[in-house]
Amino acid sequence: MTNAEPLHRVLGLTDEEAAKIESILGRRPNHLELAMYSVMWSEHCSYKSSKIHLRRLPSDGPHVLVGPGENAGVIDVGDGIAVAIRIESHNHPSAIEPYQGAATGVGGILRDIFTMGARPICLGDSLWFGSPDSPRARWITDGVISGISGYGNAVGVPTLCGETNFDSAYEGNPLVNVMCIGVLPTERLVLARATGTGNLAVLLGSTTGRDGIGGVSVLASAPLEDDDESAQKRPSVQVGDPFEEKRLIEACLELLDAGVVVGIQDLGGAGLTCATSETASRGGVGMDVDVSKVHLRQSGLEPFEVMISESQERMLAIITPDALNKLAEICNKWEVSYSVVGRVVPGNALRVTGPDGEVLAELPASSLADDAPVYNREIQVPAWYEARNFELGSRAPGVGDLGKEWLELMGLPGTGDKSWVYSQYDHQLFLNTVVGPGGDATVLKLKAPGLPKTDKGLAVSIDGNSRWCSLNPRLGAKLVVAESVLNLACAGATPKALVNCLNFGNPENPEVMWQLSETVDGLAEICNALKLPVVGGNVSLYNQSGTTDIPPTPVVATVGLINKLTHRPPGIGLVEGSTLYLLGNYDANVSGSRWAIDLHDYRGGALSEISLPAFSALAELVISLVRQRLVVSIHDISDGGMVTALSEMAIAGGVGFSIGGIQDSAELFSEGPGRVLIGILPQSSQSVVRMAGDLAVPVRELGYCEGDRLAIGGLMNISLGSVAEIWTRPS
């Protein structure tokens, strides 16, 4: 760092932002105050580049109890039960210390959930790595997966769904998005608000140390750079402690059950500064914080370090003074450390004091939490997009030897079996897992200690597709949501809520802002059409290696409700003697498909538009077929096209097929939206065809499930064993 550089710039604030701070305070901020603004006004905490776009997402619904803006979205699912859901990225920490970066990502998302009063019952992950051939990408891949496994398993929350993608575009900047779902008796819902003058602010959990100072402002809100100087500047990544978090979960839920807590908030990015200013600002009160009261890991921390440290596994609880004894009892039982660090006061000031009561900082709490600048950054439509080619048929490569290309596609690391990933995750804890990872949606019982009894079940799916989104961010986003919703439908679940994580490149690049804006519009369009509220999200910007931005990568997680979970859903496996049908339109558009890009490096063309009314009808049909138990196997067609769907179905069932009715090879590789494969027994066929007709969903009979070969008319005949072998081969 050069001496000439003014402090605010070193902390990541622009000159305009520094001027704004001065005008808010009516004076120059001191070092501590500037540090507090720098973390709270960081891109990561303030969403300053994305805020004006995110407002376009629909977030209302009769069942939405808590929408975006709180730690997690919460919906009412009836029977006295509410479900909390949240997704977050931990991309940059995972790039430099894969194990701990991913582990602390899991720790953070869990705190977002139990801070709402919900018991976490399901974790999920969306992972994007460079090519498995690259040693660096391998190191990141292995570290991230063991980090999620190491933390998630030890903290005792099962990891039940996810996706694993490989593309050299993520070589230097992997994406690690983690999702968590929690359940709570509706009346336990608490919000992160400080109220009641005289109430105490109590810091619970781990000691505060010098780790992760400025993580949000320097690490998460700027590009990763590879030169030595910035390696020195990089704040250390934190080490996660799942055992501390486990005790913290139990202690916090017990505190909430005992009615001891007025408000509670986790300490994530921006640490104590964020937790104190947000709870005070939301509650419309002021807060006095005594930094000398914070229990420290090492002595000699500066007040600014205490205020912005991102040490893990900490929570801030607001309690009435007479509840302190009860809090002490519960914390002692769970061996959770605590210290009273502050008090709720009248007014709106956040005041930080030192050991002798001297005032070290004093600023309007809301100015930290809510007054960060909002940028309407420049947007530019890329030239290639204006010139994109809608007529692709002539330019797309033709399919050569179908059997050979089929096997090649199934052998790609992105297509291959992911059980090597999810078998490292505990996916059965709590005895809720009716359908674990490996199928379309994860299906779980709605059950946890202290939760009212119900027959209802949840279905969850996490999806992203950067190939589609690169070609057309708006339509790509719609297709990603459609796929996610169709995954839920295949489990017989009605979609109830969606959260999204928007992973993009540098927002100072106008084309990246165009991708972001288009993505939001795409999400808004389909969510409005499906009446699917977006109850939360996260934005991760500055994802780039060198100067190359990552492809637009929105990731969505959807949660659906199954009204009576008394039977296992059909699953994807083919059943001997059943008949295969295709639901949905003929679509042979291979643009943006895995086949076109990964096998033929053909990146042109345009995605097929999705008709939302037709899609809704399809989803409704699928849900009815599953609920009425008319299908014995079911799988949607998405990533990897019909080839992948058919292969996965055959492998899962251990049964081959002999089908016809495929119009051309391209139809097999197309990832065109809104198509589902179903297997039905002869006695159900009439009802299925009738129901499809009633909803005007095209239905086509393909052929029979039998034997140990995959046979398609005169086009192809390969052995099931060869497909299974190449699909399960470790990449």
Added chain:
Amino acid sequence: MKFKVLVEVDLKAAIADPAGATIERALPALGFENISQVRVGKAIRFSLDAANSEEARQIVQLVCDRLLANPVIEDTSIVVEPVQASD
């Protein structure tokens, strides 16, 4: 020449060490009151063939940087000793 190598990999001082902290919390209950600052690191031992001590040290440093430790959170210390023929 043959060398015996010991690499100790420890978390940097500023980084939390959950294993160390947990052991430290457990000790008083076992009757050990006077133990503090517990840190748990790795001790990695191996044999190495190299032309001389200088080369051996260089190789070990490289192995540390590339595989055994992540300098973002860990420090390493290295001991390289020639193996006596009689060993």
Added chain:
Amino acid sequence: MKFKVLVEVDLKAAIADPAGATIERALPALGFENISQVRVGKAIRFSLDAANSEEARQIVQLVCDRLLANPVIEDTSIVVEPVQASD
């Protein structure tokens, strides 16, 4: 008196060490051919208050036997050093 203690906990020679084997397998791909017999143990460091070196060693031995190592599969080695006043 204050002592600095280092306890190294290693798997017994007869016990297979998957962590060491994994490192050994990874080395050739990184261009390191001449490394063998990789073993991964724990290096546990702590501070101890004791009357004298003798007592310090005894306490450390007890902590090792009772907590730090599992004698079924592990061996320990102990280094106890008095802390100089100037430290």
Added chain:
Amino acid sequence: MQISVGVVVFPGSNCEYDVCEALELVGAIPRLVWHNESNLGDVRGLVIPGGFAHGDYLRPGAIAKFSRVMEAVIKFAKDGRPVLGICNGFQILTEAGLLPGALQKNAGLRFICRPELVSISTRDCVITSELAVGSMLSLPINHFEGNYTCDKATLDELLQDDRVVMRYEHNPNGSIDSIAAIANQSKNVVGMMPHPERACDDLLGSTHGLPIFRSLLEAAK
């Protein structure tokens, strides 16, 4: 008669409610026993459930074995009452010296969560009286340190005394002699790495774990 079975909970345990659910299914009355209780009350059998007691820091079970409840557990075991350690519970029982040997890291150095086929090697212990020797169960495993290790003399003794309770069909973790479960000399203390409680409900896909809990309850009577 209703039999109550204790389920010992350490900080970091996480399968305690799952085990309670399985015990209820076979008609036992589960009672959670906190790690610092010294009195087991009226329980007639004990389960030490899976999880990560004390974070598994240092070694699984290394710290848990010093909990106050362990004195009572050891006495209970010495009295011949049935004690089942599942996964982390197995690790704790070996650390506490109630079972011989140790559980090392999996040979593949990866956490493994998936169903495994195990065969029953003896009926002569508190968890297999309702099963036949040679019968196959599909039971989920979920561990990083499940690689059972002991010296030759101990293994000979285990074989001699018919104390190997279950073996994996396809050894997933490098366990000596494919051991998945063993018993103590009196056959009243058993440690097993697979999770029978995860296989007690058709809706979840399997009920192969039920006979294990039925046998345990029978032994507790």
